């Protein structure tokens with residue numbers, strides 16, 4: 001069932017804008033949906049929902065622990081809370097509230113965290129969500145999603161509302177182009193393949209999918225090799241089938257704008273190893289190093305996570 | 319009553335910092351609203367109250383400073399530049415650059431004049447309380463100055479620290495609260511009411527001083543009258559302030575929580591601030 005929101009590639013907007021646009025429609029469909037933020041209404045663009053449903057909009061003030069426990073309380077009473085905060089504050093300040101109040105009871109709470117990865121590098125370490133994916137993956141009952149396409153977020157939210165379980169959606173640096181046609185089928189836990197190829201595979205999330213698409217094109221142009229791109233938009237549960245299919249190419253480069261430790265690469269690597277498959281694997285992500293203040297471009301290049309870095313990584317496997 | 323020459327000197331110093339903030343805000347995005355609201359108190363802290371050795375930022379005898387509302391990094395950096403920690407130019411050059419010393423939030427990995435990295439709200443005060451407890455153990459004569467936002471007081475950790483500081487009788491802890499009445503989304507009273515704000519701190523056992531946070535005379539008098547470090551209660555100075563203070567189109571305007579000011583507005587803002595100073599003290 002399609003949403004009333006179509007986002008053309010021309011008027012593609014940032015993921016958070018897309019969230020804002022579709023929340024109003026979700027509110028109409030689910031009269032038990034409530035939106036709760038912690039003093040970041042402006043940044044979350046929940047405006048449309050708030051205008052339509054002021055009585056279903058809550059703001060806890062700058063209090064993320066309260067945010068998550070309040071959401072749990074409302075979910076216990078039959079509501080579907082959608083919570084919004086920056087990735088760091090949405091997952092770390094209130095980790096125990098998420099784990100014990102929300103996940104333990106498998107409550108239908110959707111948490112959206114923006115500024116994931118190095119996307120807000122110039123705001124410094126406090127604003128870079130480098131651990132959020134690992135933390136959320138470690139919580140039983142939690143589904144973890146990082147859309148690779150800004151347009152996808154609408155379908156992601158629809159699917160999450162139907163899941164009736166805790167979900168964490170991380171939003172990092174926003175792509176300025178779209179990967180899929182409007183009618184692409186989206187399913188939680190089922191990877192998308194925006195580019196086919198059997199000589200190797202990039203397995204990525206978020207902005208890294210876009211970088212991988214460019215890197216794959218360059219490899220095609222310069223080396224004549226065909227590299228698959230796997231958009232692993234669901235980090236947990238991991239689409240192991242898609243991972244093992246990628247491993248069959250013999251060369252995998254896994255990339256996520258997140259710490260390497262606990263990130264997508266490690267999940268992909270252990271899936272391959274557990275299946276007893278042999279495959280060359282390079283993981284790209286944020287090294288075990290705190291970063292003071294730097295631009296995302298600089299950090300992506302420095303850590304081999306930009307187009308060039310992914311290109312070089314894949315090339316080195318041949 | 320504060321000496322009028324001192325008041326004039328610090329108001330001029332504060333004006334200089336405000337003009338520099340606007341220059342930086344013309345160049346890039348800064349948290350200008352909360353920089354301007356706390357600027358007068360920040361100026362008095364760095365250019366009047368604090369015991370500090372700019373040549374040795376690790377000097378054991380220094381007063382400590384913790385910027386709990388870490389997004390007010392720009393006003394802190396310019397206040398530190400005014401006493402010689404850096405060149406003012408360094409801030410324009412390095413702000414929000416790769417491995418620069420200055421950014422949206424204070425960072426102690428990049429900048430030796432920052433004791434504690436902040437930016438995530440609700441951390442600075444508890445860390446400051448820990449430092450105050452340690453200094454008390456060391457029988458140090460140093461104070462810990464800590465600047466907090468009012469919206470920031472939504473974090474439970476602030477009130478946990480309030481309990482701790484009272485329980486351990488941390489008379490060496492002096493908090494300046496920037497009670498500008500606005501957080502990120504809008505007026506605190508509309509989003510998450512904090513009033514009676516000062517009474518909340520009183521009920522936690524703190525020594526609460528309420529002032530006009532833009533009246534330099536009152537700020538100086540308050541600093542002059544601060545209790546000694548062996549006082550049996552922590553102190554909070556609740557400064558009633560205006561977010562975006564002194565710039566008509568920024569005052570109480572939540573869209574100036576952070577932003578970058580364009581050419582015309584930049585000139586107008588600087589002219590307004592300068593005129594207000596000159597109306598009071600004359601041009602020179």
Ligand SMILES: Cc1ncc(C[n+]2csc(CCOP(=O)(O)OP(=O)(O)O)c2C)c(N)n1
Nearest residue numbers: 039352437438439467468469470500501502
């Ligand atoms: C833990 C945490 N949650 C959210 C934010 C995002 N944020 C940055 S500034 C701000 C508003 C701060 O309001 P206040 O403390 O009143 O500061 P001021 O208005 O003086 O700038 C928010 C919500 C943050 N930095 N840290």
